[in-house]
Amino acid sequence: MTARTLMIQGTTSDAGKSTLVAGLCRVLARRGIAVAPFKPQNMALNSAVTVNGGEIGRAQAVQAQACYLAPHTDMNPVLLKPNSDTGAQVIIHGHAIANMEAGIYHDYKRVAMQAVLESHGRLCAQYRAVLVEGAGSPAEINLRDRDIANMGFAEAVDCPVILIADIDRGGVFAHLVGTLELLSASEQARVAGFVINRFRGDIALLQSGLDWLEARTGKPVLGVLPYLHGLHLEAEDAVSREQQSRPEGDCLRVQVPVLPHISNHTDFDALRLHPQVDIEFVGPGEQPGPADLVILPGSKSVRSDLRWLREQGWEAHIRRHLRYGGKLVGICGGYQMLGQQVHDPLGIEGTPGSSAGLGLLDIETRLEARKQLRNVTGTLRLNGAAVAGYEIHLGVSEGPGLQRPALQLDGRAEGALSEDGQILGSYLHGLFDQASATDALLGWAGFAGAQTPDYQALREAGIDRLADCLETHLDLAAVDRLLGL
Known part of the structure; x- marks a missing residue:
């Protein structure tokens, strides 16, 4: 028919x-x-x-x-x-x-x-x-x-x-x-x-x-x-700045900078809906305050957004956040920003060249013409909690920092965890979509006893x-x- x-x-x-x-x-x-x-x-x-x-x-x-x-x-x-x-x-x-x-x-x-x-x-x-x-x-x-x-x-x-x-x-x-x-x-x-x-x-x-x-x-x-x-419903594109109701009682404070070329911000929908998470999306010109966890999101133009982060004062804010014991996560482009260098020799995302990263993980990233696209499952190295999501990225990251992987995905080590355990980077989109993984990540960030709702059930x-x-x-x-x- x-x-x-x-x-x-x-x-x-x-x-x-x-x-x-x-x-x-x-x-x-x-x-x-x-x-x-x-x-x-x-x-x-x-x-x-x-x-x-x-x-x-x-x-x-x-x-x-x-x-x-x-x-x-x-x-x-x-x-x-x-x-x-x-x-x-x-x-x-x-x-x-x-x-x-x-x-x-x-x-x-x-x-x-x-x-x-x-x-x-x-x-x-x-x-x-x-x-x-x-x-x-x-x-x-x-x-x-x-x-x-x-x-x-x-x-x-x-x-x-x-x-x-x-x-x-x-x-x-x-x-x-x-x-x-x-x-x-x-x-x-x-x-x-x-x-x-x-x-x-x-x-x-x-x-x-x-x-x-x-x-x-x-x-x-x-x-x-x-x-x-x-x-x-997961948003088609723009980050929703609609005011979320503040959690009652104890909660984990999370900050996400709204990069000019932010991508796949739906990574944070599970946190937006979490009754024990107070998540703040910080736009241009807005001053970030104290937080327990800062997350650098994905980006369609990593070097340009990294420059914007610096211009907005985020580099100093992140270093102060870490000095006071806060935790930091980078996802995809945000993960690449945490390294020593981001190289774009082919000019895939803009003018060919290299940019100094934040220097918080001992990795370097090179953007390549072939995009990596895959759905993946695996576990967190923190406690073995199950994760599931997808990868969409042009960058290939290398360096000694990868010897301390953050996840195990489809039988391979993935991502990086800093020596002091404060910083986690990964290419995995959907890091917070599984309740057990989110419980583990919130616990790592300092909130013990998190009770994460079933995000898939909420979507349905x-x-x-x-x-x-x-x-x-x-x-x-x-x-x-x-x-x-």
Whole structure:
């Protein structure tokens, strides 16, 4: 059976596209319908390793989980990972092909569209329904030429579109009507209806606006979704700075600098949700205070972000933190920063050259052209606790510091632990995703008796809560009709 395709587009970034697709994936999967997620083009620094050894946007990995599927490169055939304000690493079918400036990539879109259509065709051959997420907004006039992310794709495969807008931002009716007005006649015709996201309050007070919108556009409002307080889904890209509730009683204080090119910050979601952890994401110009544990996150541009750390005063802060007995963890790019040198002879992440690291681990890192991508399992050397996650990195680290590995992954020693036991570095993303490993790491950082919740269960509960919400507040009969179910 050939799958039917339905696309979710948004009036803005963060309107709720990823969330709506994830929720619909779970709604259909719970009914036993073979469904798959798809995003033609994603621009994000949060990525995941797929079952076939490639790299896709993190949001599509979450949507695959909502479908009870392992993530596959066909679910996100084009991934752009920005490495400057004007350029990005271009990943096609899971593998990096080049760094391109925006103008060059614009010309390359004709080739990229072929990759998009190939992947979509393969999914259609395997599944009964394909739910597609757009990118940004279809009304970005400067990006419409050769578009592969929004209406360009919808027109190419002739699929219906649902347009979602976030009422919590304000101006929801202007967003919806304005977006529709900026589309061509054929694009307007394929918009099947609207969804309003993150509504709080009395729905009766919104009704007159909904009536006006339907009369003005001739298109139905398919649902008004409530603001789901405390809903956790892994973010597609930007670090959420939403204030977390402070833990009551004893807790471990954790700090993470928000690097300009921070990547895979979802590494810290398990800590954000931990009732005994007070985690602080420290942005530019913000002064870090005392902490028990400082974590240097992944980075898409290690030498540039290392320079930023120094300019922001983090090197002095880290050394003072260590003098007072604090613990320090570096993950992926953050791990590379802890060494003596970071070498980029090929100019993979910027101008060719070398940068002095923080000198806290006796290792050096050389960036190489071939990216290492793998899902891994293993144990912590601290106490043998199980870990599971993935590696995505260009760097190869060497040096005497590796003689004191931090982990054992798939039968090999990995990472480094300092002689004094205060500093731990690893390429493993997902270091805190297993409860027993997090208990051990929090204990190492000075918090004895941690009781870490099951993060995988929390992720599943968030997806199910979202699906329950859609079953109550969305016209699923209309969705079924659009999908031919």
